[in-house]
Amino acid sequence: MESIPPSYAPSPPSPSYSPSPPSPSYSTQLLPGEQTVEETRRQSPQALNTGVFRRITDSTTLVLRDQQPGSITPVYGRNGLVRGHISLRSSEGLVEVTLKLEGHLRLETSGAAITTLVASDSYSLWSSSSTEPYVNLQPLPPSFEHKLATCTYTLSVVVSRPRRFLSSFRSSDCLVVPVCYHPRSRPRTPMLPSDVPFMTTVKSSPEEWHQLFIPSSQVYPLSETIPFHLQMRAPSSSLAPFINKSAPKHGLPVLSSEEITIRVYLLRQVVVKIFEEQKLSNQIIGEGKLTYSSPLPDNHHSYCNVPLGEGIDCLDWDGELRYTEDVTVGSFATNPLSVRDFIVLSLEPLQPLKCPLLASKHLHPIRLVTDPWSDHAVTW
Structure with missing residues (x-):
């Protein structure tokens, strides 16, 4: 029996499509009103040793x-x-x-x-x-x-x-x-750029900071500055000595009133332990520079006249820690020898018997590494 193939109606013509609009042009340069929310800075591979x-x-x-x-x-x-x-x-x-x-x-x-x-x-x-x-x-x-x-x-x-x-x-x-x-090491995560204002990042990325305030990784490369933020909360009368501007002849924020110094610096501690004897040596390897991070309160001129215990105010500084010594070795520890690093906040009255404020020093342990964070594989 002979089979007859079925008949098919012709397909309708394909619809016409208008060409897609061109893709917008992108640029790393910010336009007015734009801001960078998050950024990954790539490190170029190091040149081979030839x-x-x-x-x-x-x-x-x-x-x-x-x-x-x-x-x-x-x-x-x-x-x-x-x-x-x-x-x-x-x-x-x-x-x-x-x-x-x-x-x-x-x-x-x-x-x-x-x-x-x-x-x-x-x-x-x-x-x-x-x-x-x-x-x-x-x-x-x-x-x-x-x-x-x-x-x-x-x-x-x-x-x-x-x-x-x-x-x-x-x-x-x-x-x-x-x-x-010279074994090399690097942080597991990148550090926020030092030129990003603290108040911007502490709200959008609070996990990126660790009180003092310092970057939360607490592992910092020797080749980069370390941003930090200092906030002091106290009765208004206690904050009065800190409002005067820093004396320009000092690299540190030494107040012109010569009542108290605020200092943030990097401290390296070398510890040698043999049997029951332990020897320790401290060396300052970096200094911090402080600047007011926001306008002073409108009533800061009257701070000296406010009685103790009346109201709590705060002062904020932004700062950067820069290495002042030629350091090439990061933090490390072996059985008899350890090299530890700290960020130190020091408040010290210049005339302790006359100043109503007490001296204070806080050491926060950190780890210094030889290389910055990188998002590409590195063979060391």
């Missing part, structure tokens, strides 16, 4: 790659790879070529110094009898120099040959190069 370090003696040449051009000391980070080559003037009678990495921590105690071996790795680069390398895997402190403690590392090339008349004994030529161990 320099070469060389150390040449009469018998041995050591070449280390992946260094900064012109560096006088090789630098390696956490899980760093030592790449290079060794050239010998003569291979006659050669028994073994060994590469050694050693680290020493020297601690100063009362009247004596104690040196501890913190790293001792040995790699046999060539041997007439095969041996397994010895590797000591443990967290290491960074290269560090202080009056209480010094941590140093050396890379040694040991070339062993038999003695001329006693072949069962070896003679060794040793080339020793000081190296710098």
Whole structure:
């Protein structure tokens, strides 16, 4: 039986569409009335180290790659790879070529110094009898120099040959190069830009601040300033000494009335503990600069005449902490040695017997790291 295909009516014509309007143009530049709600600042990848370090003696040449051009000391980070080559003037009678990495921590105690071996790795680069390398895997402190403690590392090339008349004994030529161990670290979250007003961000992003007020991550890179906000709440008469402007001859907000100083600064504390003895050293590594963050109250001229206990007012300052010392090592802690960092708020009467206000000092622990936050993968 022959089948007849069904008949289909022609499809209606496709509707006509008008072209879509062009996409609006976007720009990072703010127009009048616009403001930035949130911003992620991307960090450009760091340039690769393309320099070469060389150390040449009469018998041995050591070449280390992946260094900064012109560096006088090789630098390696956490899980760093030592790449290079060794050239010998003569291979006659050669028994073994060994590469050694050693680290020493020297601690100063009362009247004596104690040196501890913190790293001792040995790699046999060539041997007439095969041996397994010895590797000591443990967290290491960074290269560090202080009056209480010094941590140093050396890379040694040991070339062993038999003695001329006693072949069962070896003679060794040793080339020793000081190296710098500089493990890098960074915050887990970005820090708000220092040019954003505090009152704007504390309302829209209160989680970004931590009282003093400081950025809530409490982990800050050595390459960036640290914004903070200071608010003082007290009876009006107690706030009166703080209203005068800062004396311009001081880098700190020392009041022209010379009654009291307000100071916010960065304090580094080096602690060495050996047995039951503990030694501590403090160093100021950064200073804060304060400016009034809002207009003074209209009645601030009458603060001095208000009796104690009548009403609570507040004064607000914005500030930035800037490093005044050349700090390259972040906060760290090992068994006998720890390097701690603090943001310190200090209120100190210049004439304690005459000033009605008492001295006060608050230390808030923070962590300093070597690198800023980044949203791209970094191999260290």
